[in-house]
Amino acid sequence: MQQQIFRTAALAAWASVAAAGIATAQAPAPAEPAAQGAPAAKGDPAKAKAVLEAVAKAMGGDKLAALKSFTAEGEYRQALGEREMSGGIEMAGLMPDGFQVSRQFMRPDGMAGPSMVQTIKGTEAFRDMVGGGGNMMMRFGGPGGPGGGPGGPGGGPGGPGNRMDPSVMIKADLYRTLLGILPTSPVLSALTFSHIAEAESPNGVADVIDITGPDNFRARLFVEQAEHRPLMLSYMMRQPRMMTRPANMPQFKNDEERRAYFEEQRKKFEAEPPPPLVEANVFFTDFRKVDGITLPHKITRQVEGKVQEEWTIEKYKLNAPIKPEQFQKKASN
Secondary structure, three states, X not given: OOHHHHHOHHHHHHXXXXXXXXXHHOOOOOOOOHHHOOOOOOOEHHHHHHHHHHHHHHHOOHHHHOOOEEEEEEEEEEEEOOEEEEEEXXXXXXXXXXXXXXXXXXXXXXXXXXEEEEEEEOOEEEEEEXXXXXXXEEXXXXXXXXXXXXXXXXXOOOOOOOOOOHHHHHHHHHHHHHHHHOOOOHHHXXXXXXXXXXXXXXXXXXXXXXXXXXXXXXEEEEEEOOOOEEEEEEEEXXXXXXXXXXXXXXXXXXXXXXXXXXXXXXXXXXXXXXXXXXXXXXXEEXXXXXXXEEEEEEEEEEXXXXXXXXXXXXXXXXXXXXXXXXXXXXXXX
16 A cells, blocks of 8 residues: 555645645535535636536547446555455446445455445435445544545535434545546536636646535546646545444343444444544546546545555446446335
């Protein structure tokens, strides 16, 4: 994982150019009802549109416009303190309004564990857990946590408590991932784009696009001017916290006693002050053509300058047949 620090050091120059402005512009605003959405972005929407049109042309032009679906599969690695977690990652997109990321967790014994599947379908977003259990869960103090991955894989900082609508986190997480893979996808139609600056570094010049959306979603996309490729997404997120089951679990007489114990633990966890806001950057690299469309094969997330997660995409399939039922919310959710 540490080797990735050197691989992304050049791209991190973009972050340092605009770091002060991002920290100010993305500072938390008072929580708003979801229906009100995020405040309008300042800048030049027409120029942002022109930049994104150039991106679409460079990525594949007519072939990109004709894209109806795609799948991708690969592997991820994630740093969790002193430990590292890895497993399989899969993505699926069905135009105009479906996107899904599935992440498989590995058990401590090396066997395949459960898979977490996060889905956007229209205005809905939901999560499924498929397969076996596990002894760890992540909780985040507001929308913008890494959730299912980088880019996530987060968004606005949320309101004063730790509890929130999970769909807000899921949407933000998936939006951030898709913004670096297919930034002109119709799945992102709820977002507003506005050009705010040009960022210069020793590695070149990038257009900086401010992105806002429902539920206080906020991010900035850096687009390389020379190749018209999305290089980096920057956003503010709540610092993730882990809640683990204790090594010496009490013996429960019945299910009611067990539920009461975990409910008490949950309340203690959520009574803690929300974690601080920190800066996160998602880098999109290793662009290659797949059936005439240029797509990133490496996605890396840094939090406060430290690599936290890396995806390696091994294979894309474009216009692959996908059943719409794959993006439907299950009755158990």
